Amino acid sequence: MTKKDTVTIGFMLFALFFGAGNLIYPPQLGIEAGSSYWSAIAGFIITGVGLPILAVTAIAFVNDDAKALGSRVHPWFGLIFTSLIYLAIGPFFAIPRAANVAYETGIKPMVGSAGEGSSALLIFSIIFFALVFWISLNPSKIVDRIGQWLTPILLIAMVALSIASFLTFDAPMQEPTGKYSAAPFFEGFLEGYLTMDAIAGLAFGIIVVTALKERGVTDRKTTIKQTIKAGSVTAIGLIVVYGSIGWMGAKMASMGSYANGGEILADGANMLFGSFGALLLGTIVALACFTTCIGLTVACSQFFSNTFKSVKYTHVAIVFTLISFGLTNMGLSQIIAYSVPALVFIYPLAIVLIVLSFFHKLFNGSKHVYRGALIFTSVIAIYDGLEAFNGEEITAFKNALDFLPLFAEGLGWVIPAAVGALIGGVIEFVAFFTKKKRNLAVKDTSYKASS
Incomplete structure (x- = not known):
């Protein structure tokens, strides 16, 4: 080209x-x-x-x-x-x-x-x-x-x-x-x-x-x-x-x-x-x-x-x-x-999805990683969207989430997204070895039966 x-x-x-x-x-x-x-x-x-x-x-x-x-x-x-x-x-x-x-x-x-x-x-x-x-x-x-x-x-x-x-x-x-x-x-x-x-x-x-x-x-x-x-x-x-x-x-x-x-x-x-x-x-x-x-x-x-x-x-x-x-x-x-609340909710999900696509091979495209990151992101994104729609802070939720880094700046979803991806990675790791162990057990049973 x-x-x-x-x-x-x-x-x-x-x-x-x-x-x-x-x-x-x-x-x-x-x-x-x-x-x-x-x-x-x-x-x-x-x-x-x-x-x-x-x-x-x-x-x-x-x-x-x-x-x-x-x-x-x-x-x-x-x-x-x-x-x-x-x-x-x-x-x-x-x-x-x-x-x-x-x-x-x-x-x-x-x-x-x-x-x-x-x-x-x-x-x-x-x-x-x-x-x-x-x-x-x-x-x-x-x-x-x-x-x-x-x-x-x-x-x-x-x-x-x-x-x-x-x-x-x-x-x-x-x-x-x-x-x-x-x-x-x-x-x-x-x-x-x-x-x-x-x-x-x-x-x-x-x-x-x-x-x-x-x-x-x-x-x-x-x-x-x-x-x-x-x-x-x-x-x-x-x-x-x-x-x-x-x-x-x-x-x-x-x-x-x-x-x-x-x-x-x-x-x-x-x-x-x-x-x-x-x-x-x-x-x-x-x-x-x-x-x-x-x-x-x-x-x-x-x-x-x-x-x-x-x-x-x-x-x-x-x-x-x-x-x-x-x-x-x-x-x-x-x-x-009226567009602000919707975009405040959608954008973090889009950003996380985009970023994960660049590391897709690193975690073998595990759905657990994608789902963990997006579920954790959506919790904060929903709050931010509701706050933008309401026009003021929702005190009960704010007090519970205020400990998050960058939360006051409107980027409180960043750390939860990373934590969710990490948890998804652990689940994928456990599932992989559980499946591998099960397959070995099946092979062992088949071998003994044939003997």
């Missing part, structure tokens, strides 16, 4: 991850983290860039899809967990978020004060999802071609916005606020969950594996090697974009208050390039969001219709479009708020 192929696949993976919805988090992080920005963005990059690349590589290890990786725990876990992944990157979170970003950056700046009410968003979402559904019924190469043009243009627009902000915004960074004042690195780490790219990477991994096979890469070792190389290209692009627009947000903290990252980008573009620049950026982002929503609707509908043969693709597409439409009208800030 040539270097050109590696770069091409790297850019393809970048396009898959570079959903316009992801653009809303780094600027918001920048404003809130202030002078602690570099520490916070470092944590964000680990979960927003590093983990997605590891997720894609984990799929290269199994040389199959996310369901095959999850089935290492149990076939039912593989089915349920993969279904949760597609629902998260589809109608429950990612699609409504992308539609809202399209509205916030593309439509709202044009309609001014008229865009503050819910009626403008309602009208926009009706037209938006009618077109998404119509095209999703018969997706053609035109969507891919539009996406291939839009992604480079969007990237160039982001680079131009970032360079202009570096040259223009000279206000000093503000003091970190709220959650970023105590542990900015760990808060950035948790904020990276919201990109959903690590769980998306588990779904996108098979696309990379297929692209490599089409270029003649078939053996597992080379597939992993080439996936890492292509992933490095993707990682560089994402780090540059996230770091730049996050820095822009940090510099805009003294220029006003913003409800979300979409407003920050739109206002920043208006400050730097005027109304025409803001309109151009908004149009590009809106079109990118549109193609993203179509792609996700198609991918999710295909997964569920292929997994459950009795369900028709068209029916799934209708249901997912209606769900996405309904959730979109909650507004971007509300979507972000």
Whole structure:
């Protein structure tokens, strides 16, 4: 495989991850983290860039899809967990978020004060999802071609916005606020969950594996090697974009208050390039969001219709479009708020599954190791999810779990995951020798009987 192929696949993976919805988090992080920005963005990059690349590589290890990786725990876990992944990157979170970003950056700046009410968003979402559904019924190469043009243009627009902000915004960074004042690195780490790219990477991994096979890469070792190389290209692009627009947000903290990252980008573009620049950026982002929503609707509908043969693709597409439409009208800030508890629960499980896949050979792929690690992880993940949903600490559980290292930072699941994997390893070790002893006893009995 040539270097050109590696770069091409790297850019393809970048396009898959570079959903316009992801653009809303780094600027918001920048404003809130202030002078602690570099520490916070470092944590964000680990979960927003590093983990997605590891997720894609984990799929290269199994040389199959996310369901095959999850089935290492149990076939039912593989089915349920993969279904949760597609629902998260589809109608429950990612699609409504992308539609809202399209509205916030593309439509709202044009309609001014008229865009503050819910009626403008309602009208926009009706037209938006009618077109998404119509095209999703018969997706053609035109969507891919539009996406291939839009992604480079969007990237160039982001680079131009970032360079202009570096040259223009000279206000000093503000003091970190709220959650970023105590542990900015760990808060950035948790904020990276919201990109959903690590769980998306588990779904996108098979696309990379297929692209490599089409270029003649078939053996597992080379597939992993080439996936890492292509992933490095993707990682560089994402780090540059996230770091730049996050820095822009940090510099805009003294220029006003913003409800979300979409407003920050739109206002920043208006400050730097005027109304025409803001309109151009908004149009590009809106079109990118549109193609993203179509792609996700198609991918999710295909997964569920292929997994459950009795369900028709068209029916799934209708249901997912209606769900996405309904959730979109909650507004971007509300979507972000309700997605946090679910992602706080799902992400630790995904991280543990991804990490274990890299050590699969070390413990001979024992299901006991996978199950032990994930069971222990899920206990803490459930608590963290309930706490995020409740909006405050659950005192009884907190007092019982507070002894865990990194618990206060939201990473209390790390040690339990390791302990669960160790216990699973011991169970596997005992089971192996018990089985071996039983087999020797059977052979001995057979030998005596034949004598």
